[in-house]
Amino acid sequence: MRKPLIAYTVSAAVLAAAVWLGVSIGAVHIPISTLWNPGTDQTSATILWNIRMPRVILAGLVGASLAIAGAAFQGLLKNPLADPYTLGVSSGASVGAVMTLFFGISLPFLGLYTLPVFSMIGAAVTMFIVLGFAKLVDRGLNMETIILTGIIFGSFLGSVLSLMIALTGEELRQIIGWLLGSVSMRGWNYVWMIVPFTAIGSFLLWMNRRELNAMLFGEERAKHLGVDVARRKLVILIGGSILTGAAVSVSGTIGFVGLVVPHMTRLLFGSDHRHLLTLSFLNGASLLIICDLLARTIIAPTELPVGVITAFIGAPVFAFIFYRQRKGGNA
Amino acid sequence: MLNIHGLSGGYGRGLVVDNVSFQVSPGEVLGILGPNGSGKSTLLKLISGVLPKQTGTIEIGGKPADSYTAKEFAREVAVLPQLHAHAFSHTVRATVELGRYPYQTGLFSSWTEEDEAAVSRAMERTGVMRYADTLIESLSGGEQQRVFVAQALAQQAPLLLLDEPTNHLDIAYQQQLLDTVRSLAADEGKTVVSVFHDVNLAALYCDRLLLMQDGKVSVIGAPQDVVKEPIIRSVYKADVVTQPHPELPKPQMTLLPSKPERKEPAYSVDEIQFTVTSDAVVLNTAVPLKTVSSAVHNPGTGWYRTFVNRRVDAAYNADDVKGEMAHYLETEGHHLTDTVGMMTAVHTKDAEIRRYMGDGFSVVIAVTAGVGNAVDASCAAKREVTAGTINTWIFVNGRLSDEAFIQAMITATEAKARALQSERVLDPLTGTQATGTSTDSVLIAAVQTGVQLDYAGPVAPLGKLIGTGVYECTVRAIRTYKEAKGWTS
Numbered sequence: 027m028r029k030p031l032i033a034y035t036v037s038a039a040v041l042a043a044a045v046w047l048g049v050s051i052g053a054v055h056i057p058i059s060t061l062w063n064p065g066t067d068q069t070s071a072t073i074l075w076n077i078r079m080p081r082v083i084l085a086g087l088v089g090a091s092l093a094i095a096g097a098a099f100q101g102l103l104k105n106p107l108a109d110p111y112t113l114g115v116s117s118g119a120s121v122g123a124v125m126t127l128f129f130g131i132s133l134p135f136l137g138l139y140t141l142p143v144f145s146m147i148g149a150a151v152t153m154f155i156v157l158g159f160a161k162l163v164d165r166g167l168n169m170e171t172i173i174l175t176g177i178i179f180g181s182f183l184g185s186v187l188s189l190m191i192a193l194t195g196e197e198l199r200q201i202i203g204w205l206l207g208s209v210s211m212r213g214w215n216y217v218w219m220i221v222p223f224t225a226i227g228s229f230l231l232w233m234n235r236r237e238l239n240a241m242l243f244g245e246e247r248a249k250h251l252g253v254d255v256a257r258r259k260l261v262i263l264i265g266g267s268i269l270t271g272a273a274v275s276v277s278g279t280i281g282f283v284g285l286v287v288p289h290m291t292r293l294l295f296g297s298d299h300r301h302l303l304t305l306s307f308l309n310g311a312s313l314l315i316i317c318d319l320l321a322r323t324i325i326a327p328t329e330l331p332v333g334v335i336t337a338f339i340g341a342p343v344f345a346f347i348f349y350r351q352r353k354g355g356n357a
Numbered sequence: 358m359l360n361i362h363g364l365s366g367g368y369g370r371g372l373v374v375d376n377v378s379f380q381v382s383p384g385e386v387l388g389i390l391g392p393n394g395s396g397k398s399t400l401l402k403l404i405s406g407v408l409p410k411q412t413g414t415i416e417i418g419g420k421p422a423d424s425y426t427a428k429e430f431a432r433e434v435a436v437l438p439q440l441h442a443h444a445f446s447h448t449v450r451a452t453v454e455l456g457r458y459p460y461q462t463g464l465f466s467s468w469t470e471e472d473e474a475a476v477s478r479a480m481e482r483t484g485v486m487r488y489a490d491t492l493i494e495s496l497s498g499g500e501q502q503r504v505f506v507a508q509a510l511a512q513q514a515p516l517l518l519l520d521e522p523t524n525h526l527d528i529a530y531q532q533q534l535l536d537t538v539r540s541l542a543a544d545e546g547k548t549v550v551s552v553f554h555d556v557n558l559a560a561l562y563c564d565r566l567l568l569m570q571d572g573k574v575s576v577i578g579a580p581q582d583v584v585k586e587p588i589i590r591s592v593y594k595a596d597v598v599t600q601p602h603p604e605l606p607k608p609q610m611t612l613l614p615s616k617p618e619r620k621e622p623a624y625s626v627d628e629i630q631f632t633v634t635s636d637a638v639v640l641n642t643a644v645p646l647k648t649v650s651s652a653v654h655n656p657g658t659g660w661y662r663t664f665v666n667r668r669v670d671a672a673y674n675a676d677d678v679k680g681e682m683a684h685y686l687e688t689e690g691h692h693l694t695d696t697v698g699m700m701t702a703v704h705t706k707d708a709e710i711r712r713y714m715g716d717g718f719s720v721v722i723a724v725t726a727g728v729g730n731a732v733d734a735s736c737a738a739k740r741e742v743t744a745g746t747i748n749t750w751i752f753v754n755g756r757l758s759d760e761a762f763i764q765a766m767i768t769a770t771e772a773k774a775r776a777l778q779s780e781r782v783l784d785p786l787t788g789t790q791a792t793g794t795s796t797d798s799v800l801i802a803a804v805q806t807g808v809q810l811d812y813a814g815p816v817a818p819l820g821k822l823i824g825t826g827v828y829e830c831t832v833r834a835i836r837t838y839k840e841a842k843g844w845t846s
Contacts, residue, residue, distance in 0.1 A: 253427060253458065
């Protein structure tokens, strides 16, 4: 980490700008001043508070969750291609969520939280099955083993999803809509739903920022440095699963954020997890807010699935930064 | 500091390390050696706790190793791994700071001045301070390894475990790293246990060596008790010879490449191969000969194939004799590193060159003698030295042991003294019997193939030939010299 203060300032400024654009731009232009001065225009205030603001905050939380989870998984597995999805966690979360919709489950004591909790359980169960199986195959828990196992279980869970979609009737639209990934028309309820999981998951990962730094040098080296590898690994995997499960459960499978944001952050600001986790969190939020803004404005009034936009913008930006960093040498 | 008893362990069911016991005291450097697959790295992994042991005890600092928590253990034991690549990069400072991980407590940053001081000291000690803000991946292998040494030092652990720390490093970095490790043990009393691939490096830098074979301790002891030809041969299954280090009391070994099977006619030196001109006596041999000499150019021990006895004027005087000699040899077209060069003021045409046949071996002796400066060695302290000239060359067509070379020199010198005596050469200053001249040179060279000749004392066959040969040649050379000078005998 070369200039942490600059990194935090830039990231926070970009996030503030993203939020500002996110709430202002749309079918109706709303000046940001409406926030603190609702004044005369009651309609604007209502749009801002009831539609735009929860949407922007939800997008931000989902983006932040995916990005910080991706950063932690990449560090843990020492693989730049790892993200919460390639490990099969998202498929588990999807199965959990789609199952909730498919069977119309709503547990009385969970209520509104039934879908995200099921989704999260799906994510966590998948993670531990993937890890358990990987450990069975290879005691050393090689990252290739984990990733291949993730792919195996991801495909299997994908087929379970397809099966439910094939068998479904009424809920098809709901399921497909959910799977495509979107943060539209969710309202404050969904924000309250994801907040605790984002907070807990991020906190669990942030608690292990030093351990992640040590594990970049390999698990054996981390152990030499005094890291209780087995326990820390578990905590990181649980934290990542909570975040992924929560994000997928409120917004569906939005790709690319968890892969690319940690990378962009690393390329720009270095790979010290003491800063990388927080910075990925901030930048993930910014990226998804901006992508969601584009998703709903680019061919308005039609809305695109935000997952399409994340890849659409994320990939070229990533390519540019990657090119500049490799060619410039000093970025 | 480290006390290991009956330690066994490995991967799966097999035992890679089998019932190993040893102790290491503070300030000591113990090297673990052994062929590939002998379990040396596994032993280190068992000690560092990366691999669980199956039986036995490991005591570190007086307590069982498994009674420490992960962080406590890292405050007692620092490990320096082999150099390897990693996917993401840290700055050098961040990497070294990780060495303070075992001292971090609590949720938020608990970075103390003590942490900062330990990191700075470790970076200064290893000379990586100037790279502090550089990304570790942009450093060379040797520099990266120094960063990891700094990381291990920042742990401030009394026990250091190193796993082939100099692998993939060039020799300057090997030296720097091992010098640092040595001084850590000597100055700070750290206990060092290091796995080595290179027997010679281990012998140079370790107080004791532990040689492993098939998971067991084969030998443990001082380097000179471990790096011995029979031991290394049987454990490594390689043909080696050992010899002392030129500057240090440490053993070193070298490989003996297996010789090609084809039967070449054994080369031997004979008198007709000499080229004698008024300028020099020159011998070029088809193979390099193992040579011990007191020559001007390339004295000492070595392998040479050109032998030059150069005639210089009696008034020869050069400030830099060696430099002038080298210049001369070069001008004459001799390859400097292949050539042994001597000087004489005698007419080289008068050189006495003869071959003597022994049983299965032969000796060629070449002598140039001038006795104008004859000296009684027992009174030598009384005079100024001027150029003296009895040069004796002995070429042996056989294989000589180290002691045979030295005995050959003694025998040759005695025979020369006897020749001077029988020719009644006196020291002009003292009037006593001369034993030689003031700067005589001797050269013993052997083809090192054929018959093994272990002794060259006067009772051994080789010694007899050398004794008679040197005596005869020296007597003849002195007579020729006297005749040339117009002296009467």
